[in-house]
Amino acid sequence: MLLQSPTQTVMSLEAPNPLSLHIIHLLMLIKPATSGGRFRVLRTAVSFFYMDPTLMSLRSLQLPSVNTGFGGSADTRTKDLPALQSALLQLTQAGILTDEDSNGNGLNIMPVTCVRAAMLIRCNTLLRGHSGVCLELVQALLLLLRKGMTPIVPLRGSISASGDLIPLSYLAGMLEGNPDIRVRTSTSFVLSADKALELAGSEPITLGPKEDLGLVNGTAPSATLGCLAVHEANKILLLAQGLVAMSCEALLGKAENYHPFISSVCPRPGQVECSATILHFLEGSSLVQSLKEEDKFKPVELNSASDNPIIDIKSGEVYSGANFISSSVANGMEKSRLALQMVGKLLFSLSSELINPTLNRGLPPNVVADDPSLSFTTKLIDISMAAYLSELGYLANPVTPHVQSAEMHNQSINSLALISGRYTLQAADVVAQMCVAHLFAVCQALDLRVIHMTYLKALRTKLVSKVLPFLNGFDDQVAEGIYERLHETIVKSWNASACFDLQERCKIPSKETIPVLRDHLEEHEMHFVSTRPLQRDLENLAYPTFTQTRSEFFVKPPTKQFLGRASLGLYCFVREELGVHFHQGLVEHPGRKTSGKVNGRKKRTIGSWVSIIFTALTNDQVWGHLVEALGSRTCQVRLV
Numbered sequence: 300m301l302l303q304s305p306t307q308t309v310m311s312l313e314a315p316n317p318l319s320l321h322i323i324h325l326l327m328l329i330k331p332a333t334s335g336g337r338f339r340v341l342r343t344a345v346s347f348f349y350m351d352p353t354l355m356s357l358r359s360l361q362l363p364s365v366n367t368g369f370g371g372s373a374d375t376r377t378k379d380l381p382a383l384q385s386a387l388l389q390l391t392q393a394g395i396l397t398d399e400d401s402n403g404n405g406l407n408i409m410p411v412t413c414v415r416a417a418m419l420i421r422c423n424t425l426l427r428g429h430s431g432v433c434l435e436l437v438q439a440l441l442l443l444l445r446k447g448m449t450p451i452v453p454l455r456g457s458i459s460a461s462g463d464l465i466p467l468s469y470l471a472g473m474l475e476g477n478p479d480i481r482v483r484t485s486t487s488f489v490l491s492a493d494k495a496l497e498l499a500g501s502e503p504i505t506l507g508p509k510e511d512l513g514l515v516n517g518t519a520p521s522a523t524l525g526c527l528a529v530h531e532a533n534k535i536l537l538l539a540q541g542l543v544a545m546s547c548e549a550l551l552g553k554a555e556n557y558h559p560f561i562s563s564v565c566p567r568p569g570q571v572e573c574s575a576t577i578l579h580f581l582e583g584s585s586l587v588q589s590l591k592e593e594d595k596f597k598p599v600e601l602n603s604a605s606d607n608p609i610i611d612i613k614s615g616e617v618y619s620g621a622n623f624i625s626s627s628v629a630n631g632m633e634k635s636r637l638a639l640q641m642v643g644k645l646l647f648s649l650s651s652e653l654i655n656p657t658l659n660r661g662l663p664p665n666v667v668a669d670d671p672s673l674s675f676t677t678k679l680i681d682i683s684m685a686a687y688l689s690e691l692g693y694l695a696n697p698v699t700p701h702v703q704s705a706e707m708h709n710q711s712i713n714s715l716a717l718i719s720g721r722y723t724l725q726a727a728d729v730v731a732q733m734c735v736a737h738l739f740a741v742c743q744a745l746d747l748r749v750i751h752m753t754y755l756k757a758l759r760t761k762l763v764s765k766v767l768p769f770l771n772g773f774d775d776q777v778a779e780g781i782y783e784r785l786h787e788t789i790v791k792s793w794n795a796s797a798c799f800d801l802q803e804r805c806k807i808p809s810k811e812t813i814p815v816l817r818d819h820l821e822e823h824e825m826h827f828v829s830t831r832p833l834q835r836d837l838e839n840l841a842y843p844t845f846t847q848t849r850s851e852f853f854v855k856p857p858t859k860q861f862l863g864r865a866s867l868g869l870y871c872f873v874r875e876e877l878g879v880h881f882h883q884g885l886v887e888h889p890g891r892k893t894s895g896k897v898n899g900r901k902k903r904t905i906g907s908w909v910s911i912i913f914t915a916l917t918n919d920q921v922w923g924h925l926v927e928a929l930g931s932r933t934c935q936v937r938l939v
Contacts, residue, residue, distance in 0.1 A: 699715055
């Protein structure tokens, strides 16, 4: 037996009801990674072995990478096991970090959330008892995690073959107090690892046999990026469903598209759930034509012993294998990026339809609030969406076919899971930018839709009073039918003239309406009366009615009362919580030599308004509104 006596342990979150982290689930990982958490080790139920260097030296046994060289150099032998631990860290701490990176501000470092989560996963793996490390090492890592200490870890350099060697070696370097390893504190101050240990009240650790491998030979970074990418993708998927509901309302669509029957005859679980969620989101909407009346992320990688060799805690036997290759994570990331690309394509199509006056059922080009000849509010958002989608299509390409044989052909097969996870997070970020760009545009479209509906309703009332003298002697029911036909003509001509400037557009409905009225008068053999005065009256009514409606809207927008569940939550989030108001057009441009404010608010570029929404999205401010819109429903849709 080459193993010291076992210790009984398990790790838990410090909470009112502590959760065993011997089995970690996705959501259990997200909170500690993003907002911190408290952890402790309980001496309870798991056997915990570590190597006895004295017995190993006496028996002259050879365990690959434990008392031999590493990887393709396993044909070398040494009895200086402590020095061998240092040699492994020396060879693995080979990532590229510039001075700016080392100060925590560069582009070549792994995000803090990923590093924190990787530390947590690695602790959970080590506590399973198969990795041959001492309990004190895990306790030291948890102490640093509690103190908010995270090493500056290079973003690149791992092929996810013998685990993610370079990223994890910087965790080990922090534990040994390497003065050339940089550590970020909870206050974002960066200092050397030896100083960080001193600040945390922890002593540098001298690694024993196998403990170096136990730390660096694992898949925690790949699993972390995979989990965070799936988490971001799932949030974006929920937001995309909300945006579909909003777009349906802005385009005066039909709730029928999401009728349960459609999914029941093609019962794919994702389709069933998405259509039910969107239909639920549309509840309460006055803009859509209403109906008449988890595939869960399986956290295998989070709870696996992924280093090599590993120890059977029942028999004490040591085995060599290849659990560290992370192929399942890599495959999951490839599929997630393809799903994100499809979500991006959907958002692009919705945005294009919303901005195009030939498709958006009467809204002005580029959903402008003023004259389309001088205002182009969302035109560059439309172009940007094409750029985002093109980049997303590139990112959707698979990473795994680019595997290269490495390390003296010892790592001839690898997964590139960490690289694939990085690109999946990039893809999620691109789709998030598409979401906020579309959210800005669809809020603009909803406001314009309400302005136009309110205007057409007011115009109908005035139309009745002007046409009434021409219909004396008509039966009330017949007269009402004529009013309805005239109103339909006005709406149709209004929707067809969206590309005209306002004054010209307001003249068109009257020109289209008069011939319809004449036809009805002739059909009923009524005495012919000149309709020219009526045409002039309607022309004179239309423009001031619209400007009055729009001015009243600027003061007190009534849009909220028309919206369904999701649209209401997202609209209020943008308009009220973030203060991104209805864009009034060219008057809003900060570069014009006019007042620096519009309705008392500061002028900003369109990019600045969209950036405000994006910042709020990245800070997770929007999700509460979507969860509230879900109500009692539980969204089960997951990407993998």
